[in-house]
Amino acid sequence: MAYCCARRKALGGMLLAGITVGTGVVGWKRFAAAPVELPEAEVCLDAPPSAYDPASGLALSAARPIPVDARCPVCGMFPARSKEWAAQVIFNNGDAHFFDSPVSFFLFVQNMERFMPGRGVQEVVAAYVTDSAQPTPPAWIAAESAFYVHGSNALGPMRSGNLPAFSDAGAAQAFAQRRGGQVLAYAQVDAQIVASLAPAGSHQHAEIDKKP
Numbered sequence: 100m101a102y103c104c105a106r107r108k109a110l111g112g113m114l115l116a117g118i119t120v121g122t123g124v125v126g127w128k129r130f131a132a133a134p135v136e137l138p139e140a141e142v143c144l145d146a147p148p149s150a151y152d153p154a155s156g157l158a159l160s161a162a163r164p165i166p167v168d169a170r171c172p173v174c175g176m177f178p179a180r181s182k183e184w185a186a187q188v189i190f191n192n193g194d195a196h197f198f199d200s201p202v203s204f205f206l207f208v209q210n211m212e213r214f215m216p217g218r219g220v221q222e223v224v225a226a227y228v229t230d231s232a233q234p235t236p237p238a239w240i241a242a243e244s245a246f247y248v249h250g251s252n253a254l255g256p257m258r259s260g261n262l263p264a265f266s267d268a269g270a271a272q273a274f275a276q277r278r279g280g281q282v283l284a285y286a287q288v289d290a291q292i293v294a295s296l297a298p299a300g301s302h303q304h305a306e307i308d309k310k311p
Contacts, residue, residue, distance in 0.1 A: 151193025
């Protein structure tokens with residue numbers, strides 16, 4: 100099955116789309132989701148899932164190292180090149196997808212049918228984001244228990260605003276005091292916030308903020 104990845108131009112169109120907020124269930128978490136109409140992708144990139152390897156010694160639902168050739172199914176970037184921002188989703192059959200940032204992760208889970216036709220959020224058994232307080236080596240934390248800072252001056256892999264994640268509310272608040280923004284729990288990161296952060300413009304890679 101081919102998986103298509105919309106370029107950032109397509110993602111930017113989300114800002115112009117009408118958004119109706121509903122309630123979705125992501126297997127392990129209930130959150131505000133929106134059936135956003137995304138425009139057709141300018142280019143289709145293959146971003147197949149990474150299969151579970153029982154020989155790894157890891158539990159099927161455990162956070163995994165990022166394969167160097169894994170591509171983000173949302174933007175096409177290589178998450179292994181921006182590990183300090185990376186996220187991952189694991190499905191009940193062991194497949195995993197990796198993301199270049201929390202924004203791409205939220206875009207994916209809130210619009211999964213667009214990025215992965217035939218699969219639903221009810222198949223997700225685990226999701227992780229990188230703790231910005233310990234980005235190197237990446238410290239994985241459960242996405243639904245993380246605290247996110249929205250509106251800071253930290254720039255993600257796409258050289259635009261993102262959602263630095265923290266395992267501790269105090270660390271998130273300290274970060275917000277230094278670099279601006281407000282602290283949000285997972286359920287507070289709704290579709291409007293995610294759409295406002297969706298990258299727009301051409302699909303270009305840039306030097307990223309290595310220390311969120």
